[in-house]
Amino acid sequence: MKMQLAEIAHAVGAVNDFEQWRSISVTSVAFDSRHLQPGGLFIPLTGEQDGHQFIQSAIDHGAAATLWARDLATAPADFPVIQVADSLKALQALAQYYLTKINPRVVAITGSNGKTTTKDMIASILATQFNVTKTHANFNNEIGVPMTVLSMEPNTEMLVVEMGMDRPGQLDFLSKLVAPDIAVITMIGEAHIEFFGTRDKIADAKMEITHGLSEDGIIVYNGDEPLLRDRTANLNLRKRTFGQRETTDLFATNIEATSTSTSFTTNLWPDKSFTIPMIGTYNVNNALAALSVANVYRIRPENAQKALAAVNLTENRAEWVKGTVGEDILSDVYNSNPTAVKQVLAAFSQTPVVGKRYAVLGDMLELGTQADAMHADVASAIDPDKISHIYLVGSHMIALQKRLAQEKPDLPVTHFNAKSLPALTLALQDILTADDQILLKGSHGIHLEQVLAALQESKEK
Known part of the structure; x- marks a missing residue:
């Protein structure tokens, strides 16, 4: 600028x-x-x-x-x-002016889960053929989006913008601020349900991302989600769907997973295998969203293959790192909601391991009056045959502890309060070996990143 x-x-x-x-x-x-x-x-x-x-x-x-x-x-x-x-309104006005001046194509992404990963994937793919600017870290609100816009180099051809929300009207404002050419909705979960009450109302709020779409704009969304299918049925917009079902425009086939990556083919490019450096079918969906955008902009599938395989992911979004003793740590400590926890537990439980699997689950925040019930329901995603010990952190996780005691009494479960992270760390350091895997998953407010950092330091430090 x-x-x-x-x-x-x-x-x-x-x-x-x-x-x-x-x-x-x-x-x-x-x-x-x-x-x-x-x-x-x-x-x-x-x-x-x-x-x-x-x-x-x-x-x-x-x-x-x-x-x-x-x-x-x-x-x-x-x-x-x-x-x-008003300095905030002035910042937003300046961003809008600069966006008009540079005039890139704009891809906006939202969703209860996966929007940051999808943003990274879309930017990586588009960068194979265009000059791209993307949202840094989680600059996805009324301040972050204008700052992203103003970070553009003058030669920017594609702007990839992540948009978050925690209240009705927020995406309406952000969408109208940047007037996207493509609006992507990854999925509808329970994130921020404390402020909305129901998933239906969350879906209504997510659909606000279409309010600023350009005249010939396109909405790309998860076609497996009934709440999105219902809300897009009568929209006078071009649509592209992705998912795991053959009823979507782009779906995955032949999904194969390793402990660190997932490969798949698709109906549109059946002779091309795509590999992403992460686990889980939910991340395949994120890749399908990115490939849907790639298809709109005629990115060569060979370029998309290379971009997905080497995608540079924002830190602490389901990434594998090594611990001090050689254990494999699946770090996903930036945010959490019931759908995301169940998805990552399912993927983690399938990864090949020589030793044992351990899971550390922290409270999921902003779930309102439904918090304890939603925490307890996570029990359905925990397989005692696949996970050797569950460590729970936070007051809401007591509900999950009680449910597990009832339904899976043979599974070892240890609970810590949110202020006892050093004690949790010591407990983990005493049991982990080089052959083990451990999952860390919780809302950012629980600060499991402190446990992650300690597990990556030697005990002597």
């Missing part, structure tokens, strides 16, 4: 006179003064803290200018200031 302040001021509707600064150029934006690059535009946002108080830090880090949603008398003297009514 490179724009003069005069252009930025016009885009954000500046309310002050800054004639003396109009020709100054900025080359990036940041709302965290610590992450500002020299020549950047500082965006002081107001949340738990008021970003305006960090203006000196921004200047010290090389800011070329700043937005300012306060009285000019409180702004730094002799420094380029663009006064706006």
Whole structure:
């Protein structure tokens, strides 16, 4: 990004006179003064803290200018200031302006589970034939999406944007902000059901991603999901479906799994085998979503094969890592919901192993009044013949502990409260061997990443 302040001021509707600064150029934006690059535009946002108080830090880090949603008398003297009514709205307006200026094709992705992995897969495939910018990490909300847009290089041809939500209307806003050419919905689960009440209402909210679709836009969605089939039936949009059933436009055949990868063929390219460096049929669905987008943009299947095999995945999304003693750790500690837990348990239970399999399951958050019942229902996905010991973390996991005691009394189960992660770590270090596998799965708020880090350090450290 490179724009003069005069252009930025016009885009954000500046309310002050800054004639003396109009020709100054900025080359990036940041709302965290610590992450500002020299020549950047500082965006002081107001949340738990008021970003305006960090203006000196921004200047010290090389800011070329700043937005300012306060009285000019409180702004730094002799420094380029663009006064706006609301700095967040100004950030969003600037992103919309810049998006129109660069004019890439936009692919937007949402879903209760798998959206980050699908984003990574789509970006990897499109990058074989186009210049691509994708959402960094989980920058997928009202701040993150504009920041993703403003991170585009001028030669960007494809923008791949992840969109999250935790309330009705959020995807409506984000979709209209970027006006996607393709909207992808990976699946409907229970994530954030605390705020919605039912999966039906979650599906309604996910469908908001179509509200900003361009005139000839396409919706790509999981055709195995009745809630999505019902809601797309009467939509006057082009549609592409993927899934495991032959009734979808793109479905997988001949799925074969190893401990670290999954291979499959498809109905559209029956002579081409695709391999992804991860386990689970649910990840095959994510790959099918990406291949559906690839097909729209006429990506050569040979290129898609190479891209999926070498996809660079965002950290802590069902990735295999090595522990200190040589154990294989399946780390999936960024987020969690009942559907995702059941899926990863099913996949983990099928991986070849010489020693034993252990599973650490942390609380799934934001499930509201249904939380304990949904935690207890995870018992149906746990096979005592495949998993030697279950370790549970958090208050809601007590419900699962009780259910397992009733239905699978021979399965060893140990419960820890969320503040006892060091004790859990020690218990795991005492039993794990180089031949074992262990799954770590929980919502980010449980902080199982601390257990992961400890298992990758030596006991002496």
